[in-house]
Amino acid sequence: MENAAEKGGRILIVEGHPKYFVSHRLPWARAAREAGYEIHVTALKTGDGDLVREEGFRYHDLAVQDRGKNPGAEIRFLYRLYRLLRALQPDLVHFITLRSVLYGALPVRLAGVLAVLNSVTGLGFLFSENAWSVRALRWGIMQFLRAALRHPNQITTFQNPDDAEIFVSRGVVPEEQTAVTPGSGVDPSRFGYVHETAIENGQVPIVMLPTRLLWHKGVEVFVDAAQHLQRDGVDARFVIVGDTDPENPGAVPKAQIEAWADDGPVEWWGREASSEMPSVLQQAHVVCLPSHYREGVPKVLIEAASCGRPIVTTDVPGCREIVSHEETGFLVNPKDAKGLARRIQELLNNSDLRRKMGRNGRSRVENNFTAAQVADTIVECYDQLLAEAP
Template sequence: MSAPTTILYFVNQLEFFLSHRLPLAQAAQKAGYRVHVAGPRSPSVARLEAEGFVFHHIPMTRSGVHPVQELATCWQIYRLLRRLKPAILHNVALKAVCYGSLAARLAGTRAVVNALTGLGFVFIARHRRARVLRQLIMAGLRLAFRQRRHRLIMQNHDDPRLFIDAKVVPPDEVVVIRGSGVDLDQFRPSPEPPGEIRTVLVSRMLWDKGVGDFVEAARELKRRGVPVRCLLVGDHDPGNRASVPIEQLTRWHEEGVVQWLGHSSEVAEVFARAHIVCLPSYREGLPKVLIEAAACGRAIVTSDVPGCREIVEHGRTGLVVPVRDGGALAEAIETLARDDELRRSMAGQGRELAVREFSVQKVLEETLAVYGGLL
């Protein structure tokens, strides 16, 4: 790249950007791009700026749909695009994708990359309001994606069909890049710890991550007398409609059915102290936590839904169970808890899969190639 080219990342949460997209922004910077990041201000701004990125405050709620606030967000990102004139706008997550794409179309932005990391609450919920919102979102995206140069990055092979069949995006504009990748040096295998078998669910404490089903499975395991400890690691998320109330988490913990340990920034260490990693989610883009668990050499139990089944090969790297089925989840956890040889075999094959398919370097190379193809 002969002269610096500006790329603008538009996100609805800086913390998510740092945890999932920081290596990409660093790689873009190293490749010669001037990196700008737009989103709601938070304490993470200092870390962004320490990386040499330029931050732009865009007021945005994560889940609100207040018309005046939403229009203000669209207006602010439109004004920024007109002023900054980036060569590439890279929108991350559904709300930023919707608003950023519409603003880019009006502003005449040269190229747009949209990354849908998962389809979220609106695409998981079954009630009438969610169905109406889905229809409105698809109609809006159908309009917003009409860009001169556009690519839609999706993380699994199930989700693109939903958008292609609805004629939201043509097939030649869709690229599947499987997740954010994993640092194979940071997340490395370690021997299982001695003592009681531990199964852990690491995620935000959301109902649609299957937290309730995990607790149901823990009750069943306790009733059967299976010697396994069930741990929840992650914080409650009051900004998300699907958040499990902190009072509920506390009651489960005090009851003794599960241990809720709260947030941990040392996920690799959490896996090192566990034997089984569980994520009974209702839908995912490509869950980073399962890639990290595989890289750490831990057997996995997950649900048979988009994203999760992209990582776990049933009977080889873990066990896949029907979604929203606490009984099946308990059965799978018990199978792995009682069979050391099976569990360790799956753990080893999971590490091989992570090395072969999910290294962060592979993801970075594929994404930078998308940028290059649009310029």
């Protein structure tokens, strides 16, 4: 521990999946390392640990079986997490995603960890659906969190104020122990502002949905809007970028995506395209995300705005943080394919409006949604928690 103490402290980051640490959290981890912290990483799901090691961070393999397989696997993971905490003796543990927060609440108390940072990156289907089974699960989880999140030295961060208000108003966490970060942020130099390819030169405009292919991300709503516009004679390419997630119960089956692409309403660029998002987004004329899901702040919308693309998304928590209605894009009602189509057509018919909204979106990102700003907030939380640790 002497070496870690000299550097400023040892931090264990518990992520949902290693690939999300690399795609979303690297600016935080790098900033903390530059500030003198010793960073270790683990994750709830298996695979891709080498992606973290390639970035120069120490990765600990804990998960031997992905979540949801059986209760015994879940309990064994909790025990391995507790053993890692005892062996590593971190000064602070940073749980990222609500699931990580749930898994870690008991092990950190048992292991005597002095400081905890919880990052709730969105409330997902748990606060989006109202089926009785989901309501019962939501009630049970909130009861557990109300009892579990009582660490004497903790901060809980949220990506939008709506999520923070739910936790505070329901007595899960005190307001003085909360902070709001603008999503995961983006590097504006990587997602650079690029003028759209001129439609006037004969190119067919591209309307793009870049997302994980989950039903609650509004994939079917996007397809319905595309079909509606094509029936009305609108000449545009409707492109879906992203891959499906077979482990997620809300995943759109690959066969369904292929059927839509074969029938013609949309093109599917797939996972390969999503690995080069700056150049992919720069090909779009309009970016859509008709999500009816409790997002944190969708990273892809921050990236699209950074590239100077107007956005049509839904008026739900998270999405409305990045899109200012009629300034950087349009907000429509969830599950409203006709409303989505109407706003898409409005943008396709008005290049001046597209470019104005694109410029406004870029300014909004530069002022409020950079990865550096988020990293500063996270490191400040680390500093505060360790300064107050006994």
